[in-house]
Amino acid sequence: MRNLDQHTITEAVLARQAQTANPRLKHVLDSLVKHLHAFAREVELTEEEWFKGIEFLTRCGHITDDKRQEFILLSDVLGLSMLTVAQNNDKPAGCTEATVFGPFHVEGAPHYELGADISNGARGIPCVVRGTVRGIDGKPVAKAHMDVWQSDEDGLYDVQHPEIGHAQARGIVHSDSEGRYHFRSILAVPYAIPHDGPVGDLLQTTGRHPWRPAHLHFLIKAQGYEKLITHVFRSDDRYLDSDAVFGVRQSLIADWKQQSDGSYIVEYDFVLNPARKGAADA
Ligand code: BEZ
Numbered sequence: 001m002r003n004l005d006q007h008t009i010t011e012a013v014l015a016r017q018a019q020t021a022n023p024r025l026k027h028v029l030d031s032l033v034k035h036l037h038a039f040a041r042e043v044e045l046t047e048e049e050w051f052k053g054i055e056f057l058t059r060c061g062h063i064t065d066d067k068r069q070e071f072i073l074l075s076d077v078l079g080l081s082m083l084t085v086a087q088n089n090d091k092p093a094g095c096t097e098a099t100v101f102g103p104f105h106v107e108g109a110p111h112y113e114l115g116a117d118i119s120n121g122a123r124g125i126p127c128v129v130r131g132t133v134r135g136i137d138g139k140p141v142a143k144a145h146m147d148v149w150q151s152d153e154d155g156l157y158d159v160q161h162p163e164i165g166h167a168q169a170r171g172i173v174h175s176d177s178e179g180r181y182h183f184r185s186i187l188a189v190p191y192a193i194p195h196d197g198p199v200g201d202l203l204q205t206t207g208r209h210p211w212r213p214a215h216l217h218f219l220i221k222a223q224g225y226e227k228l229i230t231h232v233f234r235s236d237d238r239y240l241d242s243d244a245v246f247g248v249r250q251s252l253i254a255d256w257k258q259q260s261d262g263s264y265i266v267e268y269d270f271v272l273n274p275a276r277k278g279a280a281d282a
Pocket residue numbers: 073076100101102103104193194212245
């Protein structure tokens with residue numbers, strides 16, 4: 001293969017990777033090459049623009065470490081994360097919808113008894129969170145493993161406070177025999193996603209803000225049901241229609257009600273999809 005030009009190079013690359021043994025990988029790589037080349041042709045990519053793109057990705061790499069994942073953030077703000085979630089979580093009507101995982105989940109969060117305060121010292125207005133976990137048939141799901149995490153009143157997760165060496169505003173509770181759960185935490189507030197790096201520059205250049213509407217994160221696992229990764233959003237939030245990462249679903253919005261003592265309460269009932277026959281449980 002010599003003298004390849006702009007019209008013949010795509011086929012040449014596809015031919016070069018034709019021996020890829022894994023058929024799924026071959027399909028994905030072939031499609032990636034075709035779309036990348038089509039993109040470069042469509043925008044008539046200049047060499048300067050190509051290098052700016054390389055520099056941008058290099059900056060994403062340099063700022064990424066075990067606490068900061070700029071590539072996931074990039075995928076989030078380009079809508080790729082939510083597209084992938086949406087096309088892989090097509091559940092029957094009535095099931096709780098999935099949304100983005102985000103970068104702030106931590107494996108091994110502390111376990112709490114039902115009713116405990118999972119804020120563990122995080123700053124914020126006290127808030128009770130309660131509801132039920134059921135299957136699509138309405139049957140209560142007992143002992144559902146509910147991993148919850150949220151930011152504090154400054155809009156920061158515990159892992160974004162280097163001085164805090166322990167879990168705050170995150171924890172695991174289990175639903176009771178009737179599928180009910182409740183715990184205490186703090187009021188969810190809107191916050192800006194990390195925007196002091198290349199993804200923040202991209203947002204600014206494109207006239208976008210970095211804000212996410214107030215939400216609680218849930219990762220729910222239960223025997224016989226599909227794993228659910230989702231949020232519950234606050235109905236009075238001004239960013240519901242402009243979430244920086246496109247994660248809002250109408251069905252995930254709940255009212256946070258203020259009590260006479262100034263604290264809040266929010267109720268949300270989760271509906272899990274049964275695991276497909278033969279598929280591994282949550
Ligand atoms: C989050 O909700 O924690 C989140 C999601 C995507 C990007 C940044 C943060």
